Amino acid sequence: MLVAEDGKTPFTYIIVDNQTKTRTCIHTPGYPPMSPEELTKENLSAALDGADIVYFDVRLHDTALVVAQEASQRKIPILIDAEKKREGLAELLNFASYVVCSTKFPQAWTGASSIPVALVSMLSRLPLIKFVIVTLGEKGCLMLERSMIDAFEAEEIDVEALLDSLEKKVEQSSHTPNCITSKVEQSSHTPNCITSKANLRISADGVGSISGRLLLGAAEVIPPDELIDTTGAGDAFIGAVLYGLCTSMPPERMLPFAAQVAGCGCRGLGARSSLPCRTDPRLADY
Numbered sequence: 001m002l003v004a005e006d007g008k009t010p011f012t013y014i015i016v017d018n019q020t021k022t023r024t025c026i027h028t029p030g031y032p033p034m035s036p037e038e039l040t041k042e043n044l045s046a047a048l049d050g051a052d053i054v055y056f057d058v059r060l061h062d063t064a065l066v067v068a069q070e071a072s073q074r075k076i077p078i079l080i081d082a083e084k085k086r087e088g089l090a091e092l093l094n095f096a097s098y099v100v101c102s103t104k105f106p107q108a109w110t111g112a113s114s115i116p117v118a119l120v121s122m123l124s125r126l127p128l129i130k131f132v133i134v135t136l137g138e139k140g141c142l143m144l145e146r147s148m149i150d151a152f153e154a155e156e157i158d159v160e161a162l163l164d165s166l167e168k169k170v171e172q173s174s175h176t177p178n179c180i181t182s183k184v185e186q187s188s189h190t191p192n193c194i195t196s197k198a199n200l201r202i203s204a205d206g207v208g209s210i211s212g213r214l215l216l217g218a219a220e221v222i223p224p225d226e227l228i229d230t231t232g233a234g235d236a237f238i239g240a241v242l243y244g245l246c247t248s249m250p251p252e253r254m255l256p257f258a259a260q261v262a263g264c265g266c267r268g269l270g271a272r273s274s275l276p277c278r279t280d281p282r283l284a285d286y
Helices: 041-048 059-074 088-091 105-110 115-125 158-165 233-246 249-267
Strands: 011-016 022-028 054-057 078-082 098-099 130-136 140-147 156-158 178-180 185-188 195-197 202-203 207-220
Touching: 041 059, 041 156, 041 249, 054 059, 054 088, 059 088, 078 088, 078 233, 098 156, 098 233, 105 115, 105 130, 115 130, 115 158, 115 202, 115 207, 140 249, 158 202, 158 207, 178 249, 207 249, 233 249
Parallel strands: 054 078, 078 098, 098 130, 156 202, 178 195
Antiparallel strands: 011 022, 130 140, 140 207, 178 207, 185 195, 202 207
């Protein structure tokens, strides 16, 4: 959007340990940071004209908030990458349509006793959010999706009990990503997924309840000799979620798709070298 004369681009050195499959990131921030005053109506409009969705990682929060307010006025959906608690995150979340969280964020932000309870708390606090996803590394991901129609007379079930029932149905032996949802019913049209046609009233003690579905996505099982570098796996997952939203993928198809893209990215050194093209045979089912 803007180029700072004599500015410095942010960059990161990433050290990968081949034996432990761990990485260390040494980050140098960019300078100077973009300020809200630098955003003109003209370049803000140029950036948002024709946009299907707006994505924030909550850096430069003051400037991001200006963009979020304009996107909200234009009714452009907003996805927030909530990796950790950052300054300005609470304000941005009020504009979010979708949230993708790291494993620790939901409990850190809500103070809830468990991840599933924290997801109910987030949807209760943030009425504009359509779904929240928490990534769980090699364990996959968990999504709580809000129903657009309140199911006040529907069956009510505790979210932790619901998650426990889903975990018992996960195909642990599957080498391809799969997904199961609450109120399961087999679907022959969705690869590697059992899907639902009904919503539940999902509750959590001391938090409240929401109408919707809980979806549990299993990650791809990557053989140790194929796992090269996990750098950027979370970003690859989010990028695939954004693609899924822009192409109207249903969640039960989008979650395995995003897991597959992230799994591909772990098979090469660096965050980009092994990302798949849309025509990659491994994505043919999606």
